Amino acid sequence: MENSQNRKEAQLEQFRVNNFGKKMTTNQGLKVSNDEDSLKAGVRGPTLMEDFHLREKLTHFDHERIPERVVHARGFGAHGEFELHRSMKEFTRAKFLQEPGTKTPVFIRFSTVVGSKGSADTVRDVRGFAIKFYTEEGNFDLVGNNIPIFFIQDAIKFPDVVHAIKPEPHNEMPQAASAHDTFWDFVANNQETAHMIMWLMSDRAIPRSFRMMQGFGVHTFRLVNEEGKAKFVKFHLKPLLGVHSLVWDEAQKIAGKDPDFHRRDLWENIEHGNVVEYEIGVQMIDEDDEFMFDFDILDATKIWPEEIVPVRMFGKITLNRNVDNVFAETEQVAFHIGNVVPGIDFTNDPLLQGRLFSYLDTQLLRLGGPNFAEIPINRPVCPFHNNQRDGFSRQRIDVGQVAYHKNSLANNTPSTSTWKEGGYVHYAEKVEGRVIQARSESFNDHFSQARLFWNSMTGPEKRHITDAFIFEVGKVQSASVRQQVVDMFVNVDRGLAIAIADAVGVNRPEGQQVDVTASSPALSQSTTPKYPNTLKVGVLIGSGFNGKEVKAVVKALLNQGVAVDIVGEHLGSLTGADGVKVMLNETFLTTSPVLFDSLYIVGGKSKNQAKFESDIREFINEAYRHYKPIGVASTGEAIFNKSDAKPGPGIIIASESGVEFPSTFIQAITEQRFWNRNIYTN
Ligand code: HDE
Helix, strand or coil, rough: HHHHHHHHHCCCCCCCCCCCCCECCCCCEEEECCCCCCCCCCCCCCCCCCCCHHHHHHHHHCCCCCCCCCCCCCCCEEEEEECCCCCCCCCCCCCHHHCCCCCCEEEEEECCCCCCCCCCCCCCCCEEEEEEECCCEEEEEEEEECCCCCCCCHHHHHHHHHHCCECCCCCCCCCCCCCCHHHHHHHCCCHHHHHHHHHHHHHCCCCCCCHHEEEEECCEEEEECCCCCCEEEEEEEEEEECEEECCHHHHHHHHHHHCCCHHHHHHHHHHHCCCCCEEEEEEEEEHHHHCCCCCCCCCCCCCCCCCCCEEEEEEEEEEEEEEECCCCCCCCHCCCCCCCCEECCCCCHHHHHHHHHHHHHHHHHHHHCCHHCCCCCCCCCCCCCCCCCCCCCCCCCCCCCCCCCCCCCCCCCCCCCCCCCCCCCCCCCCCCCCCCCCCCCCCCCCCCCHHHHHHHHHHHHHHHHHHHHHHHHCCCCCHHHHHHHHHHHHHHHHHHHHHHHHHHCCCCCCCCCCCCCCCCCHCCCCCCCCCCCCEEEEEEEEEEECCCHHHHHHHHHCCCCEEEEEEEEECCCECCCCCCCCCHHHHHHHCHHCCCCCCEECCCCCCHHHHHHHHHHHHHHHHCCCCCCEEEEEHHHHHHHHHCCCCCCEECCCCCCCCCCCHHHHHHHHCCCCCCCCCCCC
């Protein structure tokens, strides 16, 4: 099945065009003689209609934009493959999940939900995690997020939550942010949002990298095996690098210093050959156990705690190739939760059901008609045949006289397939009930899992959530809405609600938190795997450094796969005291401490020593406040001592006795943040 990978590649290859070294032509193939001047009646005269090249060029330009996605407008994608490690044959007839070793090409698009296409990457938001598996039986799209639950329980409320969180309609503010009145008014008046809001206020909503987030299918799906037996499942993806986040102050600054932070991180790592990997698995519940839990398994505002329903991993997704053209691929890719293959089926989750309508519908407008499945990135790797015809921009030339079913003129082809022949047969679930607009009472508990999440957080994680609430609710102008939010979240935790109330100037709440003492350790990021590779260290350096020392440290960092930027007052080269030269690739102006996971303070000499030292001190102060590890070389100690940073957790000083420098520094880089650092002491 290595084949399907090659086939997707070959398919895309047919459409790649390299214009390098070619002669310019019109779209009709006519060679162009002048692309600088329009055709005029006299050099200073009016332009002539006859200039077909001018008209074609401007017309195409005038129509270059397509509507951005109504949600998830800002996104970035990459190609890769899925490899099955453990057969899922017992549970599903899906062909790509049968034989270990089977490889399936994939395309993933990561996104933020709220902001426009040009908004910043590091805003507080849910991240989309949409995967297209190009299987031999057709495309399977797993259109998930990096948070395992959702704001609402029924799709009919989706336009409301989106209208509330998008910029407010009267003044189009704020961009890509939930910190405003209409969103929090929606939250307080739609309390099914409680659990999702806890996740949104947590570190999950400010990921360090697309490479360091979990993915979730969110809804309950069904796997169906060859015997027709089904299980309820939830899909999970776990990044091999672990789940890591930014701190909020840093995230906001990155939004200004490098709004492309996440896409750059993904792009650069793939370009450097660092594979991006996620393990994929499912939680499974037997059909007979549907009502065994204290939550409804069809309710998308609930998780299945992993300690109760373990995740069974079955394979790995590796991203290894950047796109050739962002518009052609990432912008034109069309995901649809309804794109399934035999062996994967839906449930009656009312959020899922509405999505089954929405994706195809939105694509008709966004991609200009019904033929978007023909766009190269959307084509399945297997052949497709049906009687669908015509429409805007049809590319296939379907030959023959017959475009209807059933027929005799074409021997009744294309013909349908039975279950045995691999036809998709919908799961024969028994359904009965009265026609009714109501929600099941089993969907009514909005706070127990919100509290479970809170209980599962460590001290620093709780502090971040509290600060996020205070930031967001503090931005709300309406005192009534602020009060309503506080009165709502007392159900989750009384201490949290009081902290918010005190900070946002409203009354402390009356109520009590729900009585849930359980926790789910899998929800905390504190035990996530940690590695130094692909983290980024800024080496702050001037001339006269100790070449031997710096070379040894940089070599040790590179050996561990750490990315290193050499930062100084100017680009070009610098010479150390021992004649060793280094090349600078950033300056204090072109980069920023928020763009690094860690700093290595080398110091040295510069033409303007006072400015040089002040620039370094600013980098140190910021990295220190963001709990990042800082390594200090022998020549950097004097500058470090004049900064706000204090020796302590995550501060590794080379000249300190007993410190094994590169290795201790690398351990600190691996740790990433030192939450026990008291940044407020003088
Ligand atoms: Fe989406 N969602 N969604 N969504 N969604 C879209 O489809 C919608 C929901 C998700 O990278 C739209 O092509 C409804 C949950 C991702 O191209 C639209 C409901 C989850 C992406 C749409 C939901 C998602 C979208 C906008 C409530 C996580 C980006 C443009 C029932 C499981 C895909 C588009 C990409 C995009 C509708 C809720 C994930 C309008 C009606 C829950 C990752 O069709």
